[in-house]
Amino acid sequence: MAGYLSENDFMMVEEGFSTGDLLEELTLGASQATTDKVAAFFVADLGAVVRKHLCFLKCLPRVRPFYAVKCNSSLGVLKVLAELGLGFSCANKAEMELVQRIGVPASKIIYANPCKQIAHIQYAARHGVRLLGFDNELELAKVAKSHPAAGMVLCIATDDAHSMSRLSFKFGASLKSCRHLLENAKKSHVEVVGVSFHVGSGCPDPQAYAQSIADARLVFEIGAELGHRMHILDLGGGFPGVEGTKVSFEETASVINSALDLYFPEGCGVDILAKLGRYYVTSAFTLAVSITAKKEVLLDQPSREEENSSAPKTIVYHLDEGVHGLFNSVLFDNMCPNPILQKKPSTEQPLYSSSLWGPAVDGCDCIAEGLWLPPLHVGDWLVFENMGAYTVGMGSHLGGTQTCRVTYAMSRLAWEALRGHLLPAEQDEDTEGVCKPLSCGWEITDTLCVGPVFTPASIM
Numbered sequence: 001m002a003g004y005l006s007e008n009d010f011m012m013v014e015e016g017f018s019t020g021d022l023l024e025e026l027t028l029g030a031s032q033a034t035t036d037k038v039a040a041f042f043v044a045d046l047g048a049v050v051r052k053h054l055c056f057l058k059c060l061p062r063v064r065p066f067y068a069v070k071c072n073s074s075l076g077v078l079k080v081l082a083e084l085g086l087g088f089s090c091a092n093k094a095e096m097e098l099v100q101r102i103g104v105p106a107s108k109i110i111y112a113n114p115c116k117q118i119a120h121i122q123y124a125a126r127h128g129v130r131l132l133g134f135d136n137e138l139e140l141a142k143v144a145k146s147h148p149a150a151g152m153v154l155c156i157a158t159d160d161a162h163s164m165s166r167l168s169f170k171f172g173a174s175l176k177s178c179r180h181l182l183e184n185a186k187k188s189h190v191e192v193v194g195v196s197f198h199v200g201s202g203c204p205d206p207q208a209y210a211q212s213i214a215d216a217r218l219v220f221e222i223g224a225e226l227g228h229r230m231h232i233l234d235l236g237g238g239f240p241g242v243e244g245t246k247v248s249f250e251e252t253a254s255v256i257n258s259a260l261d262l263y264f265p266e267g268c269g270v271d272i273l274a275k276l277g278r279y280y281v282t283s284a285f286t287l288a289v290s291i292t293a294k295k296e297v298l299l300d301q302p303s304r305e306e307e308n309s310s311a312p313k314t315i316v317y318h319l320d321e322g323v324h325g326l327f328n329s330v331l332f333d334n335m336c337p338n339p340i341l342q343k344k345p346s347t348e349q350p351l352y353s354s355s356l357w358g359p360a361v362d363g364c365d366c367i368a369e370g371l372w373l374p375p376l377h378v379g380d381w382l383v384f385e386n387m388g389a390y391t392v393g394m395g396s397h398l399g400g401t402q403t404c405r406v407t408y409a410m411s412r413l414a415w416e417a418l419r420g421h422l423l424p425a426e427q428d429e430d431t432e433g434v435c436k437p438l439s440c441g442w443e444i445t446d447t448l449c450v451g452p453v454f455t456p457a458s459i460m
C-alpha cells in the first residue's frame with residue numbers, strides 16, 4: 001500500500017453488518033446528543049469506491065483513470081482513490097493544494113480547467129504540475145508567459161445535447177478552430193501534448209464518446225502535421241454514478257473500446273486517460289437529514305366558511321439542508337430526491353401529501369414535492385441514497401472545502417482488497433461477482449445493532 005489511507009481513517013464494517021447499521025447507530029447517537037447536535041451527516045462507504053474502481057479496470061482496461069476533485073473533495077474519497085493509484089484532475093489552486101497535501105505527486109495531477117487564473121497557473125508552475133488544459137488563444141498566451149514548461153491538452157467541444165449537465169457551451173474548442181490554436185501554440189513555443197473532451201456530466205449517449213474520439217483523431221493529425229508531439233487522449237467524465245441507468249457503464253465502455261481500437265489502436269503510442277467524478281462517488285455516499293420543523297398547509301386558499309372544514313392539506317417539512325447546498329442537484333441535474341424513512345412506518349399508518357424544504361428563507365428552496373409520507377415528527381431522520389456527486393464541498397462552488405460531516409466506512413473485504421490481499425484477477429470473472437461484496441451491503445434494518453460491530457476509528 002502507498003500509505004495514503006490507514007485504518008484510522010474509516011470505520012471497519014465487519015462481515016454481516018452494513019453501512020445501514022452504522023447509519024442507524026449514528027442517527028440514534030445524534031438524536032441523543034445534548035450538545036453539538038448535528039442535523040445532517042453523510043455515511044460514505046469507501047468499499048463502494050473500491051468496487052467502482054475494479055469495475056472500471058475491467059471494463060476500460062486501456063484507460064488510466066483520473067478523479068475530478070470538484071465532484072467530491074472529501075478527504076476519505078481522495079485518500080482511497082490515491083491509494084488505488086488514480087491521478088487527480090483539478091479545477092483550481094485549492095484543489096491542487098488539497099491533493100498535494102495528502103501526498104499526491106505533481107506528476108499525477110492535471111490542472112484541467114481550460115480557463116485559469118494567472119496566479120493558479122503560477123502555482124502549478126511552482127509546484128511541478130505540468131499538464132494543463134486549454135481551449136482558447138488567450139489561455140495559450142497566459143501559459144506561455146507564466147508556465148512555459150507546461151504540456152497543454154487541447155479541450156475540444158462535444159455534442160452533449162443529451163447530458164444531464166452540459167459543458168460544451170462553456171468549454172471546448174470547435175473542431176474548426178483547432179488548426180488555428182495549434183498553429184498559435186507552435187508560434188508561442190507552447191507544447192501541446194494531447195486532446196481532451198467532456199461529453200457532459202451524466203451522459204446517456206455512448207455515441208457521444210465515439211464521435212469525440214473520432215474528432216480527437218483528426219486533431220491529432222493536424223497536430224502531427226504542425227510538429228506537435230501529441231501522446232495523450234483524455235476521455236473526460238460523464239459516466240453514470242448509479243446502476244440502473246438507461247445505458248449502463250458497461251455498454252458505454254464497450255462503445256468506447258471499439259472507438260479506441262479504431263482510432264487509437266493499441267501500440268499507437270497514445271496514453272488514454274479519463275477524468276471521472278460522478279462514476280466513482282455517487283453511490284458511495286448516503287445522507288441522513290433530520291426534520292427541523294413541520295407545519296400543515298391548506299392546499300388551496302379556503303374561503304372563511306371552509307376554514308375549519310376538511311379542506312385538503314399538505315404537510316411541509318423543513319430540513320437543515322436544501323437546494324443551495326447538498327441538494328443542489330435538484331436545481332442543476334433535475335434530480336428528484338426520494339427519502340427513505342429511518343423509522344419504518346407500519347402499513348396501517350395513513351399517508352399524507354408532503355413536501356421537503358431547505359433552510360433558505362426563499363421560496364426556491366424546495367427539495368421535493370408531491371411525496372406521500374406517513375406523519376413524521378421534528379427530529380425524525382430522512383435518508384437519501386446516491387448523494388456522493390457534487391454535494392460535499394459545493395458550498396464553495398468548487399472542491400476544496402467540506403461542509404457536512406462525513407463518517408467513512410469500509411467492509412473488511414474491501415480493505416483487504418485494497419491492501420492487495422485480494423487482487424481482482426483472483427476473483428470471479430463476472431463483474432457483479434467481482435465487485436458486489438466489497439461494499440458494505442446497504443439496507444436499513446429495523447433492529448439496532450448491538451455489540452462490537454464496527455471497529456472503532458476516528459470520524460473525519
Ligand code: PLP
Nearest residue numbers: 068201202237238275276277278
Ligand atoms: N472533467 C471536467 C473538465 C469536468 O468539467 C468534469 C465535470 O464537470 C469532470 C471531469 C467530471 O465529470 P463527471 O462527474 O461527469 O464524471
